[in-house]
Amino acid sequence: MLNIAIFISGRGSNFSAILDAVLIGNLKACILCVHSNKPGAAGLELARRNNIPIIDICSANFESVMDYERALCKHLALFPIDLIVLAGYMRVLRGPILDLYAGRIVNIHPSLLPAFKGLNAQRQALEAGVSESGCTVHFVDKTLDGGQIIKQAKVPVYDTDTEATLSARILEAEHELYPRVLNNLSRVLPER
Numbered sequence: 001m002l003n004i005a006i007f008i009s010g011r012g013s014n015f016s017a018i019l020d021a022v023l024i025g026n027l028k029a030c031i032l033c034v035h036s037n038k039p040g041a042a043g044l045e046l047a048r049r050n051n052i053p054i055i056d057i058c059s060a061n062f063e064s065v066m067d068y069e070r071a072l073c074k075h076l077a078l079f080p081i082d083l084i085v086l087a088g089y090m091r092v093l094r095g096p097i098l099d100l101y102a103g104r105i106v107n108i109h110p111s112l113l114p115a116f117k118g119l120n121a122q123r124q125a126l127e128a129g130v131s132e133s134g135c136t137v138h139f140v141d142k143t144l145d146g147g148q149i150i151k152q153a154k155v156p157v158y159d160t161d162t163e164a165t166l167s168a169r170i171l172e173a174e175h176e177l178y179p180r181v182l183n184n185l186s187r188v189l190p191e192r
């Protein structure tokens with residue numbers, strides 16, 4: 001059984017897909033806690049409804065990223081976490097968390113990495129005129145969207161696509177890919 005912490009910043013649709021997979025037994029994992037760096041994140045409501053402990057620390061209240069991460073680590077230490085799952089978490093991790101959970105943090109990004117790193121990946125794909133895009137689950141390290149790629153899913157890009165239609169198509173692929181990858185990781189991740 002994989003013990004996971006989920007980090008979000010917004011609506012939490014990937015969190016929802018992961019939770020659904022846990023509830024129907026497709027993902028052998030336990031969601032120990034959810035952290036949002038934004039107090040009003042919509043996804044927190046889902047955590048509340050499902051009685052999942054919330055680590056509610058606002059990153060904007062800290063002087064530095066290091067201070068924020070140190071505070072967050074203290075809360076995370078209360079849980080026996082095997083894997084931290086970034087799901088629409090909009091902060092770049094830089095310090096203590098990366099050291100404490102090295103090789104145990106994953107993210108999903110809405111492009112076929114290494115293409116279109118950073119913000120607005122779907123818009124970048126449209127502007128580049130590619131005929132195919134998708135999403136990538138990867139390990140998180142000190143580089144921006146540059147950690148080891150675990151798995152990707154492709155979707156077509158149509159001439160008629162807008163940022164909204166492409167984002168929706170990629171998001172659907174994300175919801176399918178992320179729980180599947182997590183389930184595979186649960187089998188291979190070494191015990192802590």
Ligand code: GRF
Nearest residue numbers: 011012013014088108109110
């Ligand atoms: C997703 O597109 C994910 O790839 C990106 O941020 C978005 C989050 O969506 N990192 P949600 O909060 O999971 O709905």
